[in-house]
Amino acid sequence: MRTLVEERYPDHGIIGEEYGSVNRDAEFVWVFDPIDGTKSFITGKPLFGTLVSLLYRGRPFIGVIDQCILEERWVGSIGNPTTLNGQIVRTSPSARRLEDSILYNTSPDMFSTPLEKSVFENVRHKSKLTLYGCDCYAYALVASGFGADGVIEAGLGLYDYCSLVPILEGAGGVITDWNGRPLNLQNHELSEGRVIAASNSELHSNMLRAIGEISPQDN
Numbered sequence: 427m428r429t430l431v432e433e434r435y436p437d438h439g440i441i442g443e444e445y446g447s448v449n450r451d452a453e454f455v456w457v458f459d460p461i462d463g464t465k466s467f468i469t470g471k472p473l474f475g476t477l478v479s480l481l482y483r484g485r486p487f488i489g490v491i492d493q494c495i496l497e498e499r500w501v502g503s504i505g506n507p508t509t510l511n512g513q514i515v516r517t518s519p520s521a522r523r524l525e526d527s528i529l530y531n532t533s534p535d536m537f538s539t540p541l542e543k544s545v546f547e548n549v550r551h552k553s554k555l556t557l558y559g560c561d562c563y564a565y566a567l568v569a570s571g572f573g574a575d576g577v578i579e580a581g582l583g584l585y586d587y588c589s590l591v592p593i594l595e596g597a598g599g600v601i602t603d604w605n606g607r608p609l610n611l612q613n614h615e616l617s618e619g620r621v622i623a624a625s626n627s628e629l630h631s632n633m634l635r636a637i638g639e640i641s642p643q644d645n
Contacts, residue, residue: 443585455481459585463561475562479588484611489589502593517599517625518571524552524632527575530564565590569597582619600630
């Protein structure tokens with residue numbers, strides 16, 4: 427992927443989980459995560475994914491989640507509807523209250539600080555059900571309206587979430603950091619890799635409210 431970009435778009439930047447960053451301040455920057463969900467991959471669970479995103483002036487503009495085993499590919503771009511294998515998908519807005527929602531999270535171990543652990547426990551206890559172990563696939567499930575309503579995670583890198591932004595937003599969902607800030611290159615240090623996604627704006631607001639009960643918002 428890096429070679430293809432460097433050959434065709436030599437002025438573009440690249441950020442990846444492997445091999446670091448090149449021309450990070452360029453107007454167009456590609457963000458790659460070849461295997462998001464490494465632990466799933468090495469143990470044979472087909473819920474990892476390849477993530478590709480294109481940033482324009484630091485904002486995620488195009489996003490792709492590709493699951494090669496299940497032959498599923500989600501594509502999102504700002505201003506256009508999200509597709510799964512070419513078919514338009516939408517989130518399910520049925521769960522608007524946190525207590526009615528089914529949330530996903532890759533692992534409770536990703537909440538590494540006492541504050542993060544307390545926030546997660548508060549959100550988890552207020553939700554109807556919390557499930558684990560999907561990595562990027564959890565966000566794809568929310569975008570597709572398959573029954574998952576939201577995701578809460580921490581410790582993510584740019585390469586973990588940039589592709590998710592156009593996909594969630596193009597499907598009618600909302601994805602921000604724990605303070606409601608947009609997820610982009612400029613806010614990465616402030617966001618500290620703390621991400622929430624929701625199938626609708628009301629559920630997103632309720633998730634932020636639950637987070638704020640433990641960690642006051644600093645917007």
